[in-house]
Structures are given as C-alpha cells and as structure tokens.
Amino acid sequence: MAEEIIKLAGLAINDMGFFSIGLSGGRTPITLLGLLATTYSNLVPWSKIHFFWGDERCVPPDHPESNFGTALQTLISKVPIPSQNIHRIFGELEPSKAADAYEKDLRDFFFSNSERSYLLDLILLGIGRDGHTASLFPGDSVLQEQERWVAVVSAPSGVTPQWRITLTLPTINAASRAFFLVSGKEKQPLVHYILERRPNASSFPAALVAAKNGVTWFVDQAAWDSAFDPENPS
Numbered sequence: 001m002a003e004e005i006i007k008l009a010g011l012a013i014n015d016m017g018f019f020s021i022g023l024s025g026g027r028t029p030i031t032l033l034g035l036l037a038t039t040y041s042n043l044v045p046w047s048k049i050h051f052f053w054g055d056e057r058c059v060p061p062d063h064p065e066s067n068f069g070t071a072l073q074t075l076i077s078k079v080p081i082p083s084q085n086i087h088r089i090f091g092e093l094e095p096s097k098a099a100d101a102y103e104k105d106l107r108d109f110f111f112s113n114s115e116r117s118y119l120l121d122l123i124l125l126g127i128g129r130d131g132h133t134a135s136l137f138p139g140d141s142v143l144q145e146q147e148r149w150v151a152v153v154s155a156p157s158g159v160t161p162q163w164r165i166t167l168t169l170p171t172i173n174a175a176s177r178a179f180f181l182v183s184g185k186e187k188q189p190l191v192h193y194i195l196e197r198r199p200n201a202s203s204f205p206a207a208l209v210a211a212k213n214g215v216t217w218f219v220d221q222a223a224w225d226s227a228f229d230p231e232n233p234s
C-alpha cells in the first residue's frame with residue numbers, strides 16, 4: 001500500500017502540484033505510517049502532501065485514542081511535513097465546533113482548487129468488526145446525510161470514545177480513490193460479505209464506499225482466508 005500511495009502521490013503532484021490524502025484511524029494503519037516514515041521516507045515529496053483525516057475521536061491530540069495523535073507519533077513527527085499541510089480535526093473542541101472547523105478547512109482547501117472533479121486524491125479507510133468505516137456505523141442516520149461534508153457521531157453503546165467527528169459518505173465517495181487496509185482473522189467474514197457482494201452487504205457502511213476512480217482493498221492473509229491458521233500456515 002505504501003508503494004501504491006507513493007505512485008498516486010507522484011501522479012497527483014505532476015497533475016495538480018499537490019496530493020491530498022485522508023488518513024484512517026484505529027490501529028491497522030500504524031505499520032503503514034511507520035513504513036512511510038522510514039523505509040519509504042526518501043521517496044515522498046512531503047512538502048507537497050496535504051494530510052486530512054477520515055474521522056477523529058473527540059479527545060485531545062495527546063490522548064491515546066486520538067487518530068491524529070497516532071499519526072503524529074508514527075509519521076508526522078518523523079518527516080518534514082509543513083504544519084500548514086496538516087489538516088487535523090480538533091478533537092479537543094466541543095464536537096459541533098470541531099465538525100464546523102473541519103468542514104470549513106475542507107471547503108476552503110478544495111474550493112481554492114476548484115478545477116477538480118473530486119475532493120481528496122486518496123482516502124485510506126479501515127473497517128470495524130461491525131462493518132463501520134471512518135465513524136459511519138451501521139444504521140446511523142448520518143449515512144443519509146447529503147449536505148454536510150463533516151458530521152458529529154455518537155458511537156454505538158460500548159464503543160469508546162463515544163463522540164466522533166467523521167467525513168460523511170458523499171464526501172468520502174467524492175474522493176478520487178479509496179484504499180481499504182484490513183488485517184486480522186476477525187474481519188474475514190466482513191471482507192467476503194462485502195467483496196463477494198452478498199445480499200446484506202449494503203448494511204455495512206464500508207460496503208457503501210465508492211470513490212470516483214475506484215476502491216482498492218489491501219487485505220492480509222488472516223483477513224482473507226478463514227481457513228488460515230497462523231500456527232499451521234499452509
């Protein structure tokens with residue numbers, strides 16, 4: 001995935017002079033971010049890349065559950081990204097204020113580059129065990145939002161942190177490309193439900209992602225093959 005991101009970045013920078021990427025949250029991207037910060041760091045034109053987020057938890061950036069905090073520790077603090085290229089969601093603010101501020105940042109940035117037929121060049125996404133992506137959870141009314149680019153979401157009971165800020169589905173789908181990064185056996189049923197387009201797949205928000213120039217899934221062996229047994233690899 002790191003190599004594919006670098007390829008897309010090169011194409012976008014040649015075409016428009018910059019590359020805009022939306023990072024996903026959770027734990028799965030940590031290895032990828034670490035690779036970009038080390039092995040691939042010299043191949044990345046950091047000053048021309050703008051970082052956004054698909055979602056954020058309503059916690060301060062130094063909180064262990066902060067998606068920005070995770071990216072700061074694993075990537076941003078290790079490479080020369082200009083501060084004006086970091087478009088974080090202010091999780092420390094009151095949620096509606098954080099959502100309004102992020103929506104303004106997105107609109108200002110993309111309206112100043114309005115000759116594009118899409119928003120983010122690339123959005124990275126993960127998938128939760130319930131089929132959520134970003135902070136779009138199954139059955140949430142936010143899935144019907146067509147006007148706002150950014151929304152406040154209360155996660156399902158038992159999911160913490162409860163309050164989150166998320167890109168809405170139309171904004172995710174306004175990206176040129178979407179990459180899903182999926183790892184772990186517990187996600188295997190979802191991956192097959194969605195990729196094999198089984199009847200109730202559309203009940204999973206991750207199945208509703210349809211970026212303008214395609215969605216690519218990067219799935220590890222454990223998340224692909226339920227027969228995969230780490231103790232007895234075939």
Ligand code: 6PG
Pocket residue numbers: 024025026027028029054055056057067125126127128129132133134135
């Ligand atoms: C978040 C993410 C969320 C995440 C999935 C998978 O803020 O939680 O954006 O959509 O990608 O929950 O999380 P893991 O990678 O930790 O399994």
